[in-house]
Each structure stands twice: as C-alpha cells, then as structure tokens.
Amino acid sequence: MSREATGTDVRPIHVSLVAIPDAVVSTLSGVFDVMNAFSVFPPPGPARSQPFEVQIVGLEAGPLPLASRVPITVQRSIGEIETTEIIIVPSILLAADGWQKGRYPQLVAWIRSMHDKGALLCSACSGIFLLAETGLFDGADATVHFGYADTFAKTFPKVRIHPERVLVVSGDRENLVTSGASMTWHDLVLYLIARHAGAAAAQAIARSFALQWHQDGLAPYIVFEGRRDHGDTAVRSAQDWIAAHFSVANPLEEMIRHSGLTERTFKRRFTSALGISPLSYVQRLRIEEAKRRLERTDMSVDEISWQVGYEEPAFFRRLFKRVTGLAPAAYRRRFSIPDFARSSQRSR
Template identity: 65%
Template sequence: MPGSSALPASPARPGRHIALLALPDAVVSTLAGIYDVMNAPVLLNAQNLPPFNIEIVGESVGPIELASGVPIQVQRSIDTLDATDIVIVPSVLLRESGWEKDRYPRLVDWLQRMHAGGAVLCSACSGIFLLAETGLFDGKDATVHFGYAQEFAAIYPAVTVHPERVLVISGQHEELVTSGASMTWHDMALYLIARYVGATDAHEVARMFALQWHQDGLTPYITFKGKSDHGDAEIQSAQHWLSTHFSMANPVEEMIKRSKLAERTFKRRFTTATGLAPIAYVQRLRIEDAKRRLERTDASADEISWRVGYEDPAFFRRLFKRTTGLAPGAYRKRFQIPEFARS
C-alpha cells in the first residue's frame, strides 16, 4: 500500500496517519467535515482502536485564521512531520484575483517530500490548485470544482482536468486522489475509508452521517453558460438575441438571416467563438431552461418540451438525458425546490 513505510507521526496513537493540511485559503467547512468523518466512532475496531490517526498540520503550530475568518488550531508543524500515509488538502477559496501561485513554497516542497516517501496525496474541490504546484499531476488526470475548471486549466495546462467527474484516482500507485465540486469531499472520505478499512465500514459511516455517493457524476449540477469573451462582435450579438429566442422554431436559420453573413461563414465563426455548433448551442440553452422549469414548476415533461422548443417529447427526453445524465423525472426528483421553500 502507498505510505505503508511511513514513520508514525504520533506513536502514542495507532492507525494510518492522515495529515489534514490547514492553510489561510482553506474553507473551514470542508476541513472540519473531513476531520469529523475520518474520526467517526463507528470506525473503531474490536480493540477500540481507530484505523486513522488524523492531525491538522500546517506551517506552524497554533491558531490559524481560515478563508472565512474562522480560526482553527494547527496541531502539528510540517517541520516535525517527516512522513505520513495520507495528505488531504481541503477546499480553498479563490478570491477575485484568482489563485496566486508560489505563495506556499514550504508547503509545496513538503508535499513533494511526502509523496516521495509514499504518501497518498488527496485534494477536495479546489485544493488541487495547491497540489498541482508540485508538478506531480502533470500529464495525469484530476478533477476540480466546475466553477474553477477554466481558471485551473489556464494555470496548469499540463494537467488533464475533468470537472464533470466526482472522483479521479491517478498515479502509478493510485496515490493521487482528487474530488470535484464542493461536497464531493464526502465521496473522497468514503473512498479512503473503503480503500483502507473496508466497504462495510464506508457504508456505516455514510449511514451515520447521511452521506451519499454522487453516482450520477456532476454533469447534472453544471449550469451552461455560453462563452462570450471571444471578441467576435457579430457572434456576441447573435448570442444575445438567441438568449431570449431559443425556443422559437428554426432559431439557427433566423440567427443567420439577422447576421447577414453567409451560412457557412456564420456557422464557422459561431463554432470557433463559442466552441459549439449553432444547433448544439441552441440545444444547451433549451435544456438549461428545461432544468429550471423542472426545478421550479410542476409542469409535465411533455409541456416543458413544448415550451422550450421541442414538439417531440420523446426526442426531448433523450436529449435531456444525454446532456444532463438524468431523465427529466429523475432530475426533478433530485433538484426540485421543496414546496415549503418556494416563494
């Protein structure tokens, strides 16, 4: 197992050692949630011993104020931790200025040394921004919050990122573990428990905390936003018009007429600018509108199909599932706003 040769960081406590990294950009909810779940009482074995020895580590011992302004106590300095079995970087909050590289050189160096010693490196959500600085993910697959995917790809082009995936396990020894958007740290924690303790224990922890595996992936959660910063004014105008006319019959033909461009020229420029062919772009807008109607109304799928521009409900259902990963009924069950919360 990766990390099996690691020296125990706290000899007085048995179990596989987990270093849960605290840094000023960290999100308190993720860090505290991981700490509690990995310390779940249900994980105690017959000898009443925990399978994990989890410590909050950082650049120095003592209180540290996290991104939300909430202080948390760092239990151990990285300077006193020469080896560990598992490192977990929690979610970090990206400011308007984005991720600032080279801000934590000591942490990056320490992460590289832990990996060289056999540690499994894990990130929750945006924690991959720090892990990626090690270079260990170059040429490998990872996931990140879909809201940060574009920025991550720009900063770390050597990493293949899959924002639609919940959990990605990479590396020659499966020692690089990343979880996707926000609460998918649940999946990462359950995965680690299943991997090192057992599937039954992971199931019991899931039951205890009412956690669920995100088995449908993250595609249903992703909101489509057409690319508009491409600099093509003609296509931007067409997109603006389409945003309120996508449900009409033959919207692509109408866009082309309004643009006064040749059909082939318009389609080529539209695809280059937005990354989608005009008809695919229309479909994404229609499905996005259908999602909102499923979430906020009780209209039938057939009625919604008609309202977003499809006369054939069967085609609409197939397209909806292909786009979101869920059938309309399943999507409504998952995401519909409860009646008591509707205004």
C-alpha cells in the same frame, strides 16, 4: 489490502489535513470529523482500532484564521512530520484574481517530498490548486469545482481537468485523488475509508452521517453559460439574439440569417469562438431553461418540452438525460424545492 480484508488491528494510517489561510472551514472540519468518527460510530463486526490518525498540519503549529476568518488550530507543523501516508488539501476560496502561484514554497516542497516517500495526495474541490503547484499532476487527470474550471485550466494547462466528474483517481499507483465541487468531499472521504478500511466500514460511516455518493456525476449541477469574452462581435450578436429566441423553429437557420454571415463562415466562427457548435449551443440553452422550469414549476415534462422548442417529448427526454445525466423526472425530484419547504414559505 484493506483492514477489513486483513481482520487485524494495525498502526493507524497517518493523514495530514493541510490548513492554509485560503482553506474553507466546513470542508476541513468535515473531513476531520468523518475520518475520526470510528470511535463514535464504529462499523459492525469485531472491534477494530481507529484506522486513521488525522492531524491538521500547516506551516506553523497554533491558531490559524481560515478564509471565512474562523480560526482553527494547526496541530503540527510540517517541519515536525517526516512521513505521512495521506495528504488532503481541503477546499480553498480563490480571490477575485484567481490563484497566485508561489505563496507556499515550503508546503509545496514538503508535499513533493512526502509523495516521493509514498504519500497519497488528495484534494477536495479547489484544493487541487495547491497540489498542482507540485507539478505531480502534469499530464494526469483531475477534477475541480466546475466554477473554477476555467481558471484552473489557464493556471495549470498541463493538467487534464474534468469538472463534471465527482472523483478522479490517477497516477501510476493510483496515488493522486481529486474530488469535484464542494460537498464531493463526502465521496473522497468514503473512497478513502473503503480503500483503507473496507467497504463495510465506508457504508457504516455513510449511514451514520447520512452521506451520499454522487453517483450521477456533477453534470446535473452545472449551469451552462456560453463564453462572452471571445471578441467576435457577430457571434456575440447571435448569442444575444438566440438567448431570447431559443425556442423558435429552425433556430440554427435563424441565427445564421441574423448574423449576416454565410452558413459556413458562421458555423466556423461560432465554433472557434465558443468551442461548441451552434446547434449544441442552442440545445444547451434549451436544456437550461427546461431545468429551471422543472425546478420551479409543476408543468408536465411534455409541456416543458414544447415550451423550450421540442415537439417530440421522447427526443427531449433523451437529450435532457444525455446533457445532465438524469431523466427530467429524476432531475425534478433532485432539485425542486421540497413540499415541507414550500409549506414553510406559504405560512410566512
């Protein structure tokens, strides 16, 4: 039950915000500031005590340079903490060779121990890489930054990953919480505030910081790029060709003809290599081009529909929303450069 529901002042919930050298300072400091903001931006209604006690924790107390080389101060070592109610691992920056397991055995063991005592485990963006080492997410649903989704799936194949989702709450007691790409830490923090301090408190904090829930999901942000490392030269040749000719009439028939394979063989090999049917692949290429034109031009939706290969604007609109989660006009409002920014560019 939330504090809003009880209407009483109780001991604040202890939150351990984990700092490791791979962590991104913006996420860590953002989570810290927002969850500690109740004394600065108190929600409406009767005065309440601070609902959270947020501390930056790590292997050792003291200064710690993060991924960007900006130092922060670890306030408490994990050896000093016998119990905590919420653990949050902020975004981490992966090296070029991905996530290397086994670098933080003490931290992983401590997270497991705290979870056994009832701690809620949370990750922002790529923080799930560290939490997944505990094995507690095996067989569970989670999300991660879509740019790291393939790497995560290869590193932790037992975790069901959903990079298009903003927030995933799983576990038998809803005690595993993950947020997706980058700034979805806003959604994570607002969720935790709503869960433990009430909806009114979450709304008040959202207004104070101008935070927004990503209610449309992350599909609008994901750029489609078909795999190129599958090793099938005929399929790769078809990909190269359709990349420059996606707007042609009857694209599937043209791809098959260009490949020199039979229709049945081409469809089988294409789907096996890319995990997506040839027709769906063409549709995704067309939608990506439409997204670029919506972002960068003032062309009408009907004109863009025709230019990317669809003669029926109504069909294009339905397909666009199915793929991105937004209607074309809504997508343009979300992602096109604002007028004030364009004015600044023109003045320079």
